[in-house]
Amino acid sequence: MAEQVEDVSTLPLPDAFLDFLRRNGLDPSIYAASHSTPRYIRLKPGCERHLMEIEAEIKCKLKEVSWLPYFYYLSPDVGIARTKAYQEGKIYGIDAASGAAVLSLGISPGDHVLDLCTAPGAKLCMILDLLGCSGTVTGVDVSRHRLAACRTMLQKYTLGDCCRLFVADGTTFSLIPVRVCLNSKSSAAEEQLEVYKEWTPRRSWKERKRAAKTRENGASQFFSQIQDPELIFYGHHSGVVGLSKCEVYQSVNDHELLQLGYDKVLVDAECTHDGSIRHIQKFEQWGWTTLQRRVLDAERTDFLTVLQLKLLANGFRLLKVGGSLVYSTCRFASTGIP
Numbered sequence: 001m002a003e004q005v006e007d008v009s010t011l012p013l014p015d016a017f018l019d020f021l022r023r024n025g026l027d028p029s030i031y032a033a034s035h036s037t038p039r040y041i042r043l044k045p046g047c048e049r050h051l052m053e054i055e056a057e058i059k060c061k062l063k064e065v066s067w068l069p070y071f072y073y074l075s076p077d078v079g080i081a082r083t084k085a086y087q088e089g090k091i092y093g094i095d096a097a098s099g100a101a102v103l104s105l106g107i108s109p110g111d112h113v114l115d116l117c118t119a120p121g122a123k124l125c126m127i128l129d130l131l132g133c134s135g136t137v138t139g140v141d142v143s144r145h146r147l148a149a150c151r152t153m154l155q156k157y158t159l160g161d162c163c164r165l166f167v168a169d170g171t172t173f174s175l176i177p178v179r180v181c182l183n184s185k186s187s188a189a190e191e192q193l194e195v196y197k198e199w200t201p202r203r204s205w206k207e208r209k210r211a212a213k214t215r216e217n218g219a220s221q222f223f224s225q226i227q228d229p230e231l232i233f234y235g236h237h238s239g240v241v242g243l244s245k246c247e248v249y250q251s252v253n254d255h256e257l258l259q260l261g262y263d264k265v266l267v268d269a270e271c272t273h274d275g276s277i278r279h280i281q282k283f284e285q286w287g288w289t290t291l292q293r294r295v296l297d298a299e300r301t302d303f304l305t306v307l308q309l310k311l312l313a314n315g316f317r318l319l320k321v322g323g324s325l326v327y328s329t330c331r332f333a334s335t336g337i338p
């Protein structure tokens with residue numbers, strides 16, 4: 001197998017990886033396509049008039065992806081990170097496959113959407129763009145630092161108005177969209193409970209103390225140590241402003257979720273990324289032993305399979321009757337999920 005592959009692959013893929021591909025019925029030559037694998041950017045809606053200016057800056061003609069609004073093919077050798085267009089929040093990098101996952105959610109204005117593994121947030125940005133200014137998006141991720149990057153992204157692209165972000169374990173996350181709390185807004189105000197005010201990047205003394213306590217307790221990015229979901233960002237129209245903590249954190253039973261759950265749920269689960277050609281190509285610099293550990297290690301793949309199943313099951317639980325769920329990973333190899 002390895003000998004055959006060397007003819008078609010310019011990458012010295014390790015034998016164990018070739019064996020892994022063979023067992024999963026995958027053709028290793030897909031990883032050789034380093035220069036022909038297209039890349040994509042998404043133009044922020046409203047920035048269409050800047051297209052020629054962007055093309056002049058990157059010295060490359062942008063070709064529209066016909067089936068994905070605002071997506072453009074980018075030549076593989078063009079970098080965008082240093083461009084003015086990227087720095088000013090007019091474009092961001094996102095794969096067409098990611099765009100397809102979001103598109104298949106069928107988002108309509110007014111939907112309440114749950115993005116269960118949201119960071120760093122490219123799909124979240126697209127969801128928010130599609131939603132416009134009605135409905136809400138709840139983004140959940142177990143990794144605090146990745147979610148902080150996601151918050152920065154929302155601010156950069158000025159997309160956070162209808163969004164709230166929780167550091168939480170997506171396998172157990174249980175909070176419903178805030179629309180169901182709207183009636184209780186006035187009661188919270190009447191009872192003079194402490195309510196959420198406009199979100200500000202500067203945290204109150206109380207919040208800083210709470211965060212320090214969490215750190216002291218050893219909470220980290222590992223979900224097994226996370227306790228309650230922690231709200232780290234909410235936009236003005238996310239429904240949170242004016243509610244008390246117990247209203248935002250109200251829990252409902254599984255039966256009530258059928259009516260009060262989310263209209264759309266995206267489970268973009270943690271995975272081995274072997275389905276990302278570019279990702280696998282990077283192991284040439286990172287070292288093939290790292291690939292062994294991240295992609296092939298049986299303990300890790302078994303762990304991921306269980307995690308993915310739990311995320312998917314919880315995503316379904318939080319979906320209301322008649323809603324839609326999209327499950328996506330960049331994992332070619334069989335997930336083991338029936």
Ligand SMILES: C[S@@+](CC[C@H](N)C(=O)[O-])C[C@H]1O[C@@H](n2cnc3c(N)ncnc32)[C@H](O)[C@@H]1O
Nearest residue numbers: 117119120121122123141142143169170268270
């Ligand atoms: C494939 S990435 C998501 C990419 C993201 N949807 C985007 O478009 O940028 C998977 C994410 O799942 C998160 N994750 C892993 N375990 C999780 C869990 N138990 N609950 C919630 N998020 C989890 C990881 O921190 C990671 O950010």
